[in-house]
Each structure stands twice: as structure tokens, then as C-alpha cells.
Amino acid sequence: MSENWDVIIIGAGPSGTTCAKKLVENGFSVKIYDRRQEIGSPKRCGEGLSESIQNLIGKIPDRCIAQKIKGARVYAPNGKYLEAVLERGGFILERKVFDKWLAERAVKAGVEIQSNSFISSLIKHDGYFAGVKGEFLGEEFEEKAKMIVCATGAESPLRKQALGIFSKLDLIDSCLQYEMSGIDIDPDFIHIYVGNEIAPRGYIWVFPKGINRANIGVGIIPGEKTPKFYLEKFVNSQLEIKKGSIIEVNAGCVPVGGMEKDMVTNGLLACGEAAHHVNPIHGGGIKEAVISGKLAADVISESLKKGDVSKKALSKFNKLWWEKRGNRLEKVEKLREVLEKLSDKDLNDLADALKAQDIIEFTRGSKLSILAKVLMKKPKLIGLAKYLL
Incomplete structure (x- = not known):
């Protein structure tokens, strides 16, 4: 042939x-x-990346970058946020x-x-x-x-x-994103909002693409209410965002497990x-x-x-992938499974007990024992804590 x-x-x-x-x-x-x-x-993503990606692909041209950022703010359901600064910073792409x-x-x-x-x-x-x-x-x-x-x-x-x-429905996030202009946000940080009323089993993101422009989106496991319901609810609750205009809409699905x-x-x-x-x-x-x-x-x-x-x-590819990334990401998948089971009160308590930098480490599959120790303090969450270890 x-x-x-x-x-x-x-x-x-x-x-x-x-x-x-x-x-x-x-x-x-x-x-x-x-x-x-x-x-x-x-585009099918919020367009955020850590500066470290350039270790893998070389210097990214300025034309590909909409906004450089210092770090992330993660907001608990009660509005309190943890601010984590990335050592080398990051940026929001023009994907x-x-x-x-x-x-x-x-x-x-x-x-x-x-x-x-x-x-x-x-x-x-x-x-x-x-x-x-x-x-x-x-x-x-x-x-x-x-x-x-x-x-x-x-x-x-x-x-x-x-x-x-094939992708199992319970491991697929349904996502909707607006690119909005004419808003007022802090452009130095990405903003992540979590909570069962805000975005059940998911989160809302605000990724700045300048002082007055941002990607604002939601990703949730498909359920009774649509991503549009939660995104509209969030936008309308934020005065500095509500006044803006939607200049682009993107929707899609993202696998969040089942490697x-x-x-x-x-x-x-x-x-x-x-x-x-x-x-x-x-x-x-x-x-x-x-x-x-x-x-x-x-x-x-x-x-x-x-x-x-x-x-x-x-089959050597299977072995290399799991050694290089898969085993670590499997820990992150366990973290997601635990977080999905927490109430808004639990999430608020975590925001009080954790340091901002812990959040960054958790997303990398590192230092999960810190989270487990916090969860151990609540008898009903001991089982979840042990699952992380």
C-alpha cells in the first residue's frame, strides 16, 4: 500500500x-x-496561560497576548477572595x-x-x-x-x-462565554468565582483582556439549569460588568476527567x-x-x-504521558471530585483556612495533604479528606 x-x-x-x-x-x-x-x-477557552508555557514552545509573540496578569483571585461564595501571585506571571491570549x-x-x-x-x-x-x-x-x-x-x-x-x-456526560463541562467590552475590572488578575449558587460543580471566570474588556464565562456539569442561566445571573449581579456589551459569544464542551x-x-x-x-x-x-x-x-x-x-x-506513549502528566492530573481529578461535594459553607470555611498560594499548588496536584488536614477538622468531611491522601 x-x-x-x-x-x-x-x-x-x-x-x-x-x-x-x-x-x-x-x-x-x-x-x-x-x-x-x-x-x-x-475559540473555546478563557485564553489564560501561565508564563511557564514559553518553556515548552518558546517566546510567544506580543500580537498573541491581549493582557499580562500578575496572578489570580479566587472568590468564595460569601465574596471573600484569596489573591495568589504567580512567580513569573501569566497572560490572557488572543487565542x-x-x-x-x-x-x-x-x-x-x-x-x-x-x-x-x-x-x-x-x-x-x-x-x-x-x-x-x-x-x-x-x-x-x-x-x-x-x-x-x-x-x-x-x-x-x-x-x-x-x-x-467517548466522553462520559458526568465528566464533561458545558461552557458558555461572553467576551464583553465597556466594563470595569482589575486587569492585573484573573477572577474565579465558586459556589453552588454561582456555578454548581464548576466555576465562573473573568479573564481580563485590557482595562475595559474581558472573557466572562461559566463551566458546569450539565444539569437542570443551563450555563446561560448562571452566566446571566452573574453578569447582572456585577454592576461593573452589567453595564458592558457582549461583543462575542462562544459555547462548547470541555472534558474535565476520565483521562x-x-x-x-x-x-x-x-x-x-x-x-x-x-x-x-x-x-x-x-x-x-x-x-x-x-x-x-x-x-x-x-x-x-x-x-x-x-x-x-x-504504547510507549501511554507510559510516558502517565509518568509525565497523567499521574499528577489524576490527583487533580480527585481534588475536583472532593470540591464538588462541598457546601457553600464548607467553601467559605476553606477560604478562611487556606493560604492563597495553596490554591495554585492544588491545581497542580501538589500539597493536597494541606487541604486534607483542613477537611479532617469536620467529622462529616473526613471521608473526603482520606480520599485525597
Whole structure:
């Protein structure tokens, strides 16, 4: 069977383009197909990132950054907040510009990208995935490759076709975000609001993109009331936000748990959100996508050089991912499960007992014993405390 490419990647998000760039630099031919008319659009996140991401991808151009931030304020249900300052700071992206920058870097390295291309099915040959079938501007096409990478995000049915991966409803956050202008907020911090009345089993975020502009959104487990109900309720309760105008609306789903143990099969590997590589506590996926894309490229490069893209050879990716990120993120998933069971009073008490910097460490899967000790002081929460340890 003659191949057109060494690797075909489905999806031009951060995981797909990072993987592609590294593969080309390692000497392989790569083509990316993306279903969107415009790479980076529509945006599906609050666009916040820590400065440390640049350790993974290099210096991000100023045009990709809307606002630099000092840290985060996390608001308890009673309005009290903890203010955590990031050692190196962070920034709010212009996600559409950022994703295009990643794609442009990949193209300059030698990757070929084709947007507006819907991949309808995968080709199999002798028990190995070996190509794709799709449609571009009304015309059907077929391309073959030695290896397929599924970097489609969490909503594509191709994951299920290839690996049996599907997203459980209780591990999917339903999200709605307004980009608003004409508001007044402190632009030096991101603002996170938690509480069962504010956003049950989730949170509301305000990510500044300047003095008078911000992404304001909500992510919750689907329930009786919609994300729109909670977001509108919040916006209308904040005088400095209520007076603003909505200049963009984005909605979507984000996996917040259920990371896959097995992400490979003969001739195919899934990475990024397609494999649920997302931080379960805040739903951020860019950093995890970049890390998984790089790890995927390393394993695929080694497999192609040996001429072996079997499930056994590619399984090294499972091992590397879980060693590098998965085990830590699994702790974060436990943290989320515990927080979802707390009452508003419990959350208020935590705000009184914890230090701001503890919050940052918790989201990294670190120092959870500190939280467990606080929970141990309440008899009814001892079981949850032990679950964290």
C-alpha cells in the first residue's frame, strides 16, 4: 500500500501543530487536516496561560497576548477572595492569533495544513489505520499515511471509531462565554468565582483582556439549569460588568476527567483533548495539549524509524504521558471530585483556612495533604479528606 505521507494529523489545535512541527523537524512528511474554516476560530477557552508555557514552545509573540496578569483571585461564595501571585506571571491570549501562530510555525518547518476539511472516516489496511477519507469544498478525497494522529478535540466521533474513546456526560463541562467590552475590572488578575449558587460543580471566570474588556464565562456539569442561566445571573449581579456589551459569544464542551489509559492502536495515536488531556480542576488544556503533542512526536518518530507502528510499539506513549502528566492530573481529578461535594459553607470555611498560594499548588496536584488536614477538622468531611491522601 503506497503512502502519501509519513503522518496525517487530524486537528490543527495546539496538540496537532506541536506534534507536526516536531515530526517534520525529525525528518518526516506531515499533513494536517482541520475541519474549521479558520484555524483558532471559534475559540473555546478563557485564553489564560501561565508564563511557564514559553518553556515548552518558546517566546510567544506580543500580537498573541491581549493582557499580562500578575496572578489570580479566587472568590468564595460569601465574596471573600484569596489573591495568589504567580512567580513569573501569566497572560490572557488572543487565542485565534495564538493558534494561527502555532500553525504558521509548523508550516514554516515544512508541515502542510489544509483547513475546512471534514474527515469522515479512517482507512484501515491489514489491521492498521493507514489513511483518511474526507471532503474539501464539496469534493471527496482520500489520503494514505504510515501513521494517523487523532488531535481532533473532545467532540469528534473519530476517537470512538478508532479507539472506543467517548466522553462520559458526568465528566464533561458545558461552557458558555461572553467576551464583553465597556466594563470595569482589575486587569492585573484573573477572577474565579465558586459556589453552588454561582456555578454548581464548576466555576465562573473573568479573564481580563485590557482595562475595559474581558472573557466572562461559566463551566458546569450539565444539569437542570443551563450555563446561560448562571452566566446571566452573574453578569447582572456585577454592576461593573452589567453595564458592558457582549461583543462575542462562544459555547462548547470541555472534558474535565476520565483521562484515557490507552491512547494508541495499530497505526494510530490520540493526543490533546481527544485523549482528555485537560486539567480537571479548571479545564485548561493548552499546556497539556502541547506536552502530549511533543511526547506523541517523540514516540511516533522512534516507531517510524524502526518501521514499527504497532500498538505495542506506540504504547510507549501511554507510559510516558502517565509518568509525565497523567499521574499528577489524576490527583487533580480527585481534588475536583472532593470540591464538588462541598457546601457553600464548607467553601467559605476553606477560604478562611487556606493560604492563597495553596490554591495554585492544588491545581497542580501538589500539597493536597494541606487541604486534607483542613477537611479532617469536620467529622462529616473526613471521608473526603482520606480520599485525597
